[in-house]
Amino acid sequence: MSPWLAAARAVGAEIAARHADDVDLRARFPAEAVTGLRDRQLLGLLVPSTEGGAGAGIADVVSICHELGRYCASTAMVYAMHQIQVACIVRHAGHNPWQRAFLRRLADGQLLLASATSEAGAAGDVRSSICALDEKRGRFTLVKQAPVISYGEESDAILVTARRTAQSPPSDQVIVVVPRSGVELQPQETWNTLGMRGTCSRGYRLTAEGEMSQVIPVPYADVSAQTMLPVSHLVWGALWLGIATDALGRARAFVRAEAKKRPGETPLGAARLAVAVNELQTMKSNLLACLRLYEAAIGSVDGPSAISLAVAMNNLKLGSSQSVVKIVGEAMLICGLAGYRNDSPFSLGRHLRDAHSAAVMVSNDRISANNATLALALRDDLEPLA
Amino acid sequence: MSSPLKVRIRTVLKNAGSLQNGVDALPDDADLHAAGLTSHATVSLMLALEEMFDIEFPDRLLGRLTFSSIDAIARALIEIGVQDEAA
CATH class of the missing domain: 2.40.110.10 (Butyryl-CoA Dehydrogenase, subunit A, domain 2)
Incomplete structure:
Protein backbone atom coordinates (compact mmCIF):
# COMPACT_ATOMS: atom_id res chain seq x y z
CA MET A 1 0.00 0.00 0.00
CA SER A 2 1.35 3.44 -0.94
CA PRO A 3 1.94 5.91 1.93
CA TRP A 4 -0.77 8.11 0.34
CA LEU A 5 -3.33 5.35 0.45
CA ALA A 6 -2.37 4.50 4.02
CA ALA A 7 -2.83 8.17 4.97
CA ALA A 8 -6.22 8.27 3.21
CA ARG A 9 -7.28 5.10 5.02
CA ALA A 10 -6.35 6.70 8.33
CA VAL A 11 -8.39 9.82 7.49
CA GLY A 12 -11.31 7.64 6.40
CA ALA A 13 -11.32 5.24 9.35
CA GLU A 14 -10.36 7.67 12.11
CA ILE A 15 -11.95 10.95 11.01
CA ALA A 16 -14.47 10.65 8.16
CA ALA A 17 -16.22 7.62 9.66
CA ARG A 18 -16.63 9.33 13.03
CA HIS A 19 -18.34 12.40 11.54
CA ALA A 20 -20.20 10.78 8.63
CA ASP A 21 -23.57 10.56 10.38
CA ASP A 22 -23.40 14.14 11.63
CA VAL A 23 -22.35 15.42 8.17
CA ASP A 24 -25.33 13.55 6.74
CA LEU A 25 -27.80 14.60 9.42
CA ARG A 26 -26.96 18.30 9.27
CA ALA A 27 -26.11 18.42 5.54
CA ARG A 28 -22.85 20.09 6.48
CA PHE A 29 -19.40 20.15 4.88
CA PRO A 30 -17.13 17.31 6.10
CA ALA A 31 -14.64 19.86 7.42
CA GLU A 32 -12.77 17.51 9.78
CA ALA A 33 -12.06 14.91 7.07
CA VAL A 34 -11.07 17.51 4.46
CA THR A 35 -8.72 19.11 6.98
CA GLY A 36 -7.29 15.64 7.59
CA LEU A 37 -6.70 15.18 3.84
CA ARG A 38 -5.12 18.64 3.64
CA ASP A 39 -2.85 18.02 6.65
CA ARG A 40 -1.59 14.81 5.02
CA GLN A 41 -0.83 16.65 1.75
CA LEU A 42 -3.39 14.59 -0.15
CA LEU A 43 -5.06 17.54 -1.93
CA GLY A 44 -2.01 18.37 -4.05
CA LEU A 45 -1.22 14.75 -4.87
CA LEU A 46 -1.56 15.13 -8.66
CA VAL A 47 0.61 18.25 -8.91
CA PRO A 48 3.87 17.33 -10.73
CA SER A 49 7.06 17.29 -8.66
CA THR A 50 8.43 20.14 -10.86
CA GLU A 51 5.70 22.28 -9.28
CA GLY A 52 6.30 21.01 -5.77
CA GLY A 53 3.58 18.33 -5.74
CA ALA A 54 3.71 14.60 -5.19
CA GLY A 55 3.44 13.79 -8.91
CA ALA A 56 0.96 10.98 -8.30
CA GLY A 57 -1.25 9.52 -11.04
CA ILE A 58 -4.97 8.99 -11.54
CA ALA A 59 -4.69 5.43 -10.22
CA ASP A 60 -3.59 6.80 -6.83
CA VAL A 61 -6.56 9.17 -6.70
CA VAL A 62 -8.92 6.40 -7.78
CA SER A 63 -7.76 4.15 -4.95
CA ILE A 64 -8.09 7.00 -2.41
CA CYS A 65 -11.65 7.75 -3.56
CA HIS A 66 -12.52 4.09 -3.13
CA GLU A 67 -11.02 4.12 0.34
CA LEU A 68 -12.85 7.28 1.46
CA GLY A 69 -16.13 6.04 -0.07
CA ARG A 70 -16.13 3.20 2.43
CA TYR A 71 -16.35 5.63 5.35
CA CYS A 72 -18.10 8.81 4.21
CA ALA A 73 -19.43 9.16 0.67
CA SER A 74 -19.69 12.97 0.94
CA THR A 75 -16.00 13.24 1.90
CA ALA A 76 -15.10 10.92 -0.98
CA MET A 77 -17.20 12.98 -3.41
CA VAL A 78 -15.63 16.26 -2.30
CA TYR A 79 -12.17 14.74 -2.73
CA ALA A 80 -13.14 13.27 -6.12
CA MET A 81 -14.55 16.56 -7.44
CA HIS A 82 -11.48 18.43 -6.24
CA GLN A 83 -9.11 16.02 -7.98
CA ILE A 84 -11.09 16.22 -11.24
CA GLN A 85 -10.33 19.97 -11.31
CA VAL A 86 -6.68 19.45 -10.39
CA ALA A 87 -6.31 16.84 -13.15
CA CYS A 88 -7.69 19.32 -15.72
CA ILE A 89 -5.13 21.98 -14.78
CA VAL A 90 -2.23 19.54 -14.52
CA ARG A 91 -2.96 18.06 -17.93
CA HIS A 92 -3.91 21.20 -19.86
CA ALA A 93 -2.01 24.11 -18.26
CA GLY A 94 0.77 23.76 -20.84
CA HIS A 95 3.51 26.34 -20.34
CA ASN A 96 1.11 29.07 -19.20
CA PRO A 97 3.07 30.77 -16.38
CA TRP A 98 -0.03 31.76 -14.36
CA GLN A 99 -1.30 28.16 -14.43
CA ARG A 100 2.10 26.74 -13.46
CA ALA A 101 2.39 29.22 -10.61
CA PHE A 102 -1.14 28.30 -9.51
CA LEU A 103 -0.16 24.62 -9.38
CA ARG A 104 2.72 25.56 -7.09
CA ARG A 105 0.33 27.50 -4.86
CA LEU A 106 -2.01 24.52 -4.88
CA ALA A 107 0.75 22.16 -3.73
CA ASP A 108 2.16 24.58 -1.15
CA GLY A 109 -1.16 25.56 0.38
CA GLN A 110 -3.02 22.29 -0.34
CA LEU A 111 -5.82 24.37 -1.93
CA LEU A 112 -9.31 22.90 -2.38
CA LEU A 113 -10.80 23.38 -5.87
CA VAL A 215 -8.09 30.70 -18.84
CA ILE A 216 -6.84 27.14 -19.44
CA PRO A 217 -5.11 27.44 -22.83
CA VAL A 218 -7.02 24.57 -24.48
CA PRO A 219 -10.70 24.57 -25.59
CA TYR A 220 -13.01 23.22 -22.89
CA ALA A 221 -14.22 20.63 -25.43
CA ASP A 222 -10.76 19.03 -25.29
CA VAL A 223 -10.39 19.43 -21.52
CA SER A 224 -13.79 17.77 -21.12
CA ALA A 225 -13.23 14.89 -23.55
CA GLN A 226 -9.63 14.15 -22.60
CA THR A 227 -9.69 14.69 -18.86
CA MET A 228 -12.80 15.92 -17.09
CA LEU A 229 -15.18 13.29 -18.41
CA PRO A 230 -12.97 10.19 -18.13
CA VAL A 231 -11.45 11.21 -14.78
CA SER A 232 -14.91 12.03 -13.35
CA HIS A 233 -16.27 8.64 -14.26
CA LEU A 234 -13.21 6.88 -12.85
CA VAL A 235 -13.18 8.67 -9.49
CA TRP A 236 -16.95 8.48 -9.11
CA GLY A 237 -16.92 4.79 -10.05
CA ALA A 238 -14.28 4.29 -7.35
CA LEU A 239 -16.16 6.05 -4.57
CA TRP A 240 -19.41 4.29 -5.48
CA LEU A 241 -17.46 1.04 -5.30
CA GLY A 242 -16.41 2.16 -1.82
CA ILE A 243 -20.06 2.65 -0.77
CA ALA A 244 -21.01 -0.76 -2.19
CA THR A 245 -17.99 -2.40 -0.54
CA ASP A 246 -18.89 -1.08 2.90
CA ALA A 247 -22.57 -1.98 2.48
CA LEU A 248 -21.64 -5.52 1.54
CA GLY A 249 -19.14 -5.63 4.39
CA ARG A 250 -22.01 -4.97 6.80
CA ALA A 251 -24.13 -7.63 5.09
CA ARG A 252 -21.28 -10.13 5.33
CA ALA A 253 -20.79 -9.42 9.03
CA PHE A 254 -24.52 -9.93 9.55
CA VAL A 255 -24.59 -13.28 7.72
CA ARG A 256 -21.52 -14.53 9.60
CA ALA A 257 -23.07 -13.59 12.92
CA GLU A 258 -26.18 -15.55 11.91
CA ALA A 259 -24.05 -18.53 10.89
CA LYS A 260 -22.28 -18.53 14.25
CA LYS A 261 -25.60 -18.57 16.08
CA ARG A 262 -26.66 -21.76 14.24
CA PRO A 263 -23.57 -23.83 13.40
CA GLY A 264 -24.06 -26.24 10.50
CA GLU A 265 -26.89 -24.24 8.91
CA THR A 266 -26.36 -21.90 5.96
CA PRO A 267 -28.11 -18.64 6.88
CA LEU A 268 -30.95 -17.39 4.74
CA GLY A 269 -29.00 -14.37 3.51
CA ALA A 270 -25.91 -16.30 2.33
CA ALA A 271 -27.26 -17.03 -1.16
CA ARG A 272 -28.19 -13.40 -1.68
CA LEU A 273 -24.76 -12.36 -0.38
CA ALA A 274 -23.07 -14.62 -2.94
CA VAL A 275 -25.01 -12.98 -5.78
CA ALA A 276 -24.18 -9.49 -4.49
CA VAL A 277 -20.47 -10.40 -4.23
CA ASN A 278 -20.62 -11.31 -7.90
CA GLU A 279 -22.11 -7.89 -8.74
CA LEU A 280 -19.40 -6.15 -6.68
CA GLN A 281 -16.72 -8.12 -8.52
CA THR A 282 -18.15 -6.99 -11.88
CA MET A 283 -18.27 -3.40 -10.68
CA LYS A 284 -14.64 -3.51 -9.54
CA SER A 285 -13.41 -5.27 -12.70
CA ASN A 286 -15.13 -2.70 -14.90
CA LEU A 287 -13.51 0.15 -12.97
CA LEU A 288 -10.03 -1.36 -13.16
CA ALA A 289 -10.39 -2.16 -16.88
CA CYS A 290 -11.48 1.43 -17.61
CA LEU A 291 -8.60 2.77 -15.52
CA ARG A 292 -6.13 0.78 -17.64
CA LEU A 293 -7.87 1.99 -20.82
CA TYR A 294 -7.54 5.61 -19.70
CA GLU A 295 -3.91 5.22 -18.68
CA ALA A 296 -3.14 3.74 -22.10
CA ALA A 297 -5.05 6.52 -23.84
CA ILE A 298 -3.25 9.42 -22.14
CA GLY A 299 -0.03 8.10 -23.63
CA SER A 300 -1.27 8.76 -27.19
CA VAL A 301 -1.80 12.17 -28.85
CA ASP A 302 -5.46 12.06 -29.91
CA GLY A 303 -6.19 9.01 -27.78
CA PRO A 304 -8.30 10.44 -24.97
CA SER A 305 -10.75 11.93 -27.49
CA ALA A 306 -11.32 8.57 -29.12
CA ILE A 307 -14.95 7.64 -29.36
CA SER A 308 -14.41 4.13 -28.04
CA LEU A 309 -12.84 5.57 -24.87
CA ALA A 310 -15.73 8.00 -24.37
CA VAL A 311 -18.26 5.19 -24.77
CA ALA A 312 -16.33 2.98 -22.34
CA MET A 313 -16.13 5.75 -19.72
CA ASN A 314 -19.83 6.56 -20.12
CA ASN A 315 -20.62 2.88 -19.71
CA LEU A 316 -18.53 2.79 -16.55
CA LYS A 317 -20.62 5.62 -15.12
CA LEU A 318 -23.94 4.08 -16.20
CA GLY A 319 -23.00 0.62 -14.94
CA SER A 320 -21.43 1.66 -11.63
CA SER A 321 -24.25 4.04 -10.72
CA GLN A 322 -26.78 1.26 -11.19
CA SER A 323 -24.67 -1.42 -9.50
CA VAL A 324 -24.14 0.62 -6.34
CA VAL A 325 -27.90 1.03 -5.80
CA LYS A 326 -28.46 -2.65 -6.52
CA ILE A 327 -25.71 -3.86 -4.16
CA VAL A 328 -26.74 -1.59 -1.28
CA GLY A 329 -30.35 -2.72 -1.81
CA GLU A 330 -29.26 -6.36 -1.63
CA ALA A 331 -27.23 -5.65 1.51
CA MET A 332 -30.35 -4.17 3.08
CA LEU A 333 -32.39 -7.26 2.24
CA ILE A 334 -29.65 -9.48 3.69
CA CYS A 335 -29.52 -7.52 6.96
CA GLY A 336 -33.30 -7.16 7.09
CA LEU A 337 -34.60 -4.96 9.87
CA ALA A 338 -31.05 -4.53 11.25
CA GLY A 339 -30.08 -2.82 7.98
CA TYR A 340 -33.30 -0.85 7.77
CA ARG A 341 -32.90 0.59 11.27
CA ASN A 342 -31.02 3.87 11.64
CA ASP A 343 -29.43 2.85 14.93
CA SER A 344 -27.78 -0.51 14.38
CA PRO A 345 -24.19 -1.45 13.40
CA PHE A 346 -25.75 -2.79 10.18
CA SER A 347 -27.64 0.42 9.26
CA LEU A 348 -27.68 1.02 5.50
CA GLY A 349 -29.94 4.06 5.16
CA ARG A 350 -27.13 6.54 4.48
CA HIS A 351 -25.47 4.19 2.00
CA LEU A 352 -28.74 3.75 0.13
CA ARG A 353 -29.48 7.48 0.01
CA ASP A 354 -25.93 8.33 -1.06
CA ALA A 355 -26.01 5.57 -3.69
CA HIS A 356 -29.10 7.03 -5.34
CA SER A 357 -27.20 10.26 -6.08
CA ALA A 358 -25.06 8.37 -8.60
CA ALA A 359 -27.69 8.19 -11.33
CA VAL A 360 -29.22 11.58 -10.53
CA MET A 361 -26.46 14.14 -9.85
CA VAL A 362 -25.20 13.70 -13.40
CA SER A 363 -28.21 12.32 -15.24
CA ASN A 364 -27.83 8.79 -16.57
CA ASP A 365 -30.45 9.59 -19.21
CA ARG A 366 -28.25 12.35 -20.63
CA ILE A 367 -25.23 10.02 -20.70
CA SER A 368 -27.30 7.32 -22.41
CA ALA A 369 -28.39 9.87 -25.02
CA ASN A 370 -24.74 10.85 -25.62
CA ASN A 371 -23.83 7.19 -25.98
CA ALA A 372 -26.65 6.74 -28.50
CA THR A 373 -25.06 9.45 -30.68
CA LEU A 374 -21.57 8.00 -30.22
CA ALA A 375 -22.86 4.51 -31.11
CA LEU A 376 -23.40 5.80 -34.66
CA ALA A 377 -19.67 6.47 -34.95
CA LEU A 378 -18.33 3.56 -32.91
CA ARG A 379 -16.23 1.07 -34.88
CA ASP A 380 -15.87 -2.67 -34.41
CA ASP A 381 -13.38 -3.50 -31.69
CA LEU A 382 -10.54 -5.26 -33.50
CA GLU A 383 -8.13 -5.30 -30.56
CA PRO A 384 -6.95 -8.79 -29.70
CA LEU A 385 -8.25 -9.92 -26.30
CA ALA A 386 -4.83 -10.53 -24.82
CA MET B 1 -10.58 29.55 -54.46
CA SER B 2 -11.75 26.28 -52.94
CA SER B 3 -10.88 22.99 -54.59
CA PRO B 4 -13.77 20.83 -55.87
CA LEU B 5 -13.28 18.56 -52.86
CA LYS B 6 -13.66 21.46 -50.44
CA VAL B 7 -16.76 22.67 -52.31
CA ARG B 8 -18.32 19.24 -51.75
CA ILE B 9 -17.27 19.32 -48.08
CA ARG B 10 -19.00 22.69 -47.74
CA THR B 11 -22.20 21.24 -49.18
CA VAL B 12 -22.13 18.45 -46.58
CA LEU B 13 -21.27 20.88 -43.79
CA LYS B 14 -24.18 23.15 -44.75
CA ASN B 15 -26.65 20.31 -44.26
CA ALA B 16 -25.10 18.41 -41.36
CA GLY B 17 -23.04 20.93 -39.38
CA SER B 18 -25.93 22.84 -37.77
CA LEU B 19 -23.76 25.98 -37.73
CA GLN B 20 -25.54 29.05 -36.41
CA ASN B 21 -24.16 31.50 -38.96
CA GLY B 22 -23.91 29.17 -41.93
CA VAL B 23 -20.84 28.08 -43.85
CA ASP B 24 -20.46 30.60 -46.69
CA ALA B 25 -18.51 33.21 -44.75
CA LEU B 26 -16.11 30.65 -43.20
CA PRO B 27 -12.61 30.38 -44.65
CA ASP B 28 -11.30 26.86 -45.32
CA ASP B 29 -9.02 27.08 -42.30
CA ALA B 30 -11.65 28.46 -39.89
CA ASP B 31 -12.07 26.56 -36.61
CA LEU B 32 -15.37 24.74 -37.01
CA HIS B 33 -15.65 24.04 -33.28
CA ALA B 34 -15.34 27.77 -32.58
CA ALA B 35 -18.02 28.32 -35.23
CA GLY B 36 -20.39 26.17 -33.16
CA LEU B 37 -19.85 22.61 -34.38
CA THR B 38 -21.02 20.54 -31.38
CA SER B 39 -19.88 17.01 -30.62
CA HIS B 40 -23.37 15.80 -31.59
CA ALA B 41 -23.17 17.63 -34.94
CA THR B 42 -19.66 16.23 -35.49
CA VAL B 43 -21.13 12.72 -35.56
CA SER B 44 -23.85 13.81 -38.03
CA LEU B 45 -21.16 15.47 -40.15
CA MET B 46 -19.03 12.33 -40.11
CA LEU B 47 -21.95 10.17 -41.23
CA ALA B 48 -22.88 12.64 -43.99
CA LEU B 49 -19.28 12.74 -45.26
CA GLU B 50 -19.17 8.94 -45.29
CA GLU B 51 -22.37 8.91 -47.31
CA MET B 52 -21.23 11.63 -49.76
CA PHE B 53 -17.80 10.14 -50.44
CA ASP B 54 -18.71 6.48 -49.93
CA ILE B 55 -15.92 5.93 -47.42
CA GLU B 56 -15.54 4.93 -43.78
CA PHE B 57 -13.35 6.93 -41.40
CA PRO B 58 -10.99 4.63 -39.49
CA ASP B 59 -11.06 4.82 -35.68
CA ARG B 60 -7.81 6.80 -35.50
CA LEU B 61 -9.41 9.66 -37.53
CA LEU B 62 -12.49 9.99 -35.32
CA GLY B 63 -10.97 12.67 -33.07
CA ARG B 64 -11.96 16.33 -32.91
CA LEU B 65 -8.88 17.33 -34.95
CA THR B 66 -10.19 15.60 -38.08
CA PHE B 67 -13.30 17.79 -38.09
CA SER B 68 -11.67 21.00 -36.86
CA SER B 69 -11.72 22.84 -40.25
CA ILE B 70 -12.67 22.33 -43.90
CA ASP B 71 -8.93 21.99 -44.62
CA ALA B 72 -8.56 19.32 -41.93
CA ILE B 73 -11.53 17.34 -43.29
CA ALA B 74 -10.05 17.53 -46.81
CA ARG B 75 -6.69 16.26 -45.51
CA ALA B 76 -8.36 13.35 -43.76
CA LEU B 77 -10.43 12.44 -46.84
CA ILE B 78 -7.34 12.54 -49.09
CA GLU B 79 -5.47 10.43 -46.54
CA ILE B 80 -8.08 7.69 -46.84
CA GLY B 81 -8.07 7.75 -50.63
CA VAL B 82 -10.64 10.35 -51.74
CA GLN B 83 -9.45 12.11 -54.96
CA ASP B 84 -9.41 15.89 -55.19
CA GLU B 85 -9.85 16.61 -58.92
CA ALA B 86 -7.98 19.91 -58.72
CA ALA B 87 -4.97 18.33 -57.09
Missing part, protein backbone atom coordinates in the same frame (compact mmCIF):
# COMPACT_ATOMS: atom_id res chain seq x y z
CA ALA A 114 -14.50 23.48 -6.75
CA SER A 115 -16.26 23.62 -10.09
CA ALA A 116 -19.03 25.67 -11.72
CA THR A 117 -19.75 23.88 -14.98
CA SER A 118 -23.54 23.63 -14.97
CA GLU A 119 -25.66 26.69 -15.71
CA ALA A 120 -29.29 27.67 -15.27
CA GLY A 121 -31.01 27.58 -18.67
CA ALA A 122 -28.55 25.13 -20.24
CA ALA A 123 -30.83 22.21 -19.32
CA GLY A 124 -28.06 20.22 -17.64
CA ASP A 125 -25.81 20.24 -20.72
CA VAL A 126 -22.35 21.16 -19.39
CA ARG A 127 -21.01 21.30 -22.95
CA SER A 128 -23.09 24.39 -23.61
CA SER A 129 -22.72 27.81 -21.94
CA ILE A 130 -24.87 30.91 -21.82
CA CYS A 131 -22.51 33.19 -19.87
CA ALA A 132 -19.43 34.54 -21.65
CA LEU A 133 -16.06 36.03 -20.77
CA ASP A 134 -16.07 39.80 -21.12
CA GLU A 135 -12.47 40.66 -21.98
CA LYS A 136 -10.92 44.12 -21.66
CA ARG A 137 -7.18 44.84 -21.79
CA GLY A 138 -6.08 41.36 -20.77
CA ARG A 139 -8.61 41.02 -17.95
CA PHE A 140 -12.03 39.34 -17.86
CA THR A 141 -15.25 39.59 -15.95
CA LEU A 142 -17.90 36.89 -15.87
CA VAL A 143 -21.38 36.46 -14.40
CA LYS A 144 -22.86 32.96 -14.20
CA GLN A 145 -26.11 31.62 -12.79
CA ALA A 146 -24.79 28.39 -11.30
CA PRO A 147 -27.53 26.01 -10.09
CA VAL A 148 -24.95 23.93 -8.20
CA ILE A 149 -21.45 24.64 -6.97
CA SER A 150 -20.43 21.90 -4.59
CA TYR A 151 -18.63 23.19 -1.44
CA GLY A 152 -18.19 26.55 -3.22
CA GLU A 153 -17.97 28.49 0.03
CA GLU A 154 -15.37 26.14 1.49
CA SER A 155 -13.18 26.09 -1.63
CA ASP A 156 -10.02 28.10 -2.34
CA ALA A 157 -10.62 28.40 -6.09
CA ILE A 158 -13.38 27.60 -8.59
CA LEU A 159 -13.06 26.39 -12.17
CA VAL A 160 -15.77 28.05 -14.25
CA THR A 161 -16.89 27.32 -17.82
CA ALA A 162 -18.11 30.08 -20.14
CA ARG A 163 -18.37 30.97 -23.81
CA ARG A 164 -15.03 32.22 -25.12
CA THR A 165 -16.48 35.63 -26.10
CA ALA A 166 -19.91 37.27 -26.11
CA GLN A 167 -20.10 36.43 -29.86
CA SER A 168 -19.17 32.74 -29.47
CA PRO A 169 -21.74 29.96 -30.02
CA PRO A 170 -22.84 28.05 -26.87
CA SER A 171 -20.51 25.10 -27.59
CA ASP A 172 -17.33 27.21 -27.96
CA GLN A 173 -16.37 27.14 -24.29
CA VAL A 174 -13.32 27.83 -22.19
CA ILE A 175 -12.63 26.92 -18.56
CA VAL A 176 -11.07 29.49 -16.28
CA VAL A 177 -9.38 29.06 -12.90
CA VAL A 178 -10.59 31.69 -10.43
CA PRO A 179 -9.09 31.92 -6.91
CA ARG A 180 -11.72 32.79 -4.31
CA SER A 181 -10.36 36.35 -3.99
CA GLY A 182 -11.66 36.90 -7.55
CA VAL A 183 -15.09 35.35 -6.97
CA GLU A 184 -18.27 36.64 -5.42
CA LEU A 185 -20.93 34.05 -4.59
CA GLN A 186 -24.51 35.17 -3.96
CA PRO A 187 -26.37 32.19 -2.47
CA GLN A 188 -29.59 31.32 -4.31
CA GLU A 189 -30.46 27.70 -3.56
CA THR A 190 -29.94 25.57 -0.48
CA TRP A 191 -28.85 21.91 -0.52
CA ASN A 192 -31.32 19.71 1.28
CA THR A 193 -31.23 16.40 -0.58
CA LEU A 194 -31.88 12.71 -0.04
CA GLY A 195 -28.18 11.80 -0.01
CA MET A 196 -24.67 13.17 -0.58
CA ARG A 197 -25.74 15.83 1.87
CA GLY A 198 -22.20 16.85 2.84
CA THR A 199 -21.20 18.07 -0.64
CA CYS A 200 -23.16 21.29 0.07
CA SER A 201 -23.93 21.69 -3.65
CA ARG A 202 -25.77 24.99 -3.34
CA GLY A 203 -26.86 27.32 -6.14
CA TYR A 204 -25.27 30.75 -6.62
CA ARG A 205 -25.05 33.79 -8.79
CA LEU A 206 -21.31 33.76 -9.44
CA THR A 207 -19.40 36.90 -10.36
CA ALA A 208 -15.74 36.47 -11.24
CA GLU A 209 -12.87 38.55 -12.49
CA GLY A 210 -9.23 37.99 -13.26
CA GLU A 211 -6.47 37.93 -15.85
CA MET A 212 -6.93 36.23 -19.22
CA SER A 213 -3.96 33.98 -18.37
CA GLN A 214 -6.26 32.24 -15.86
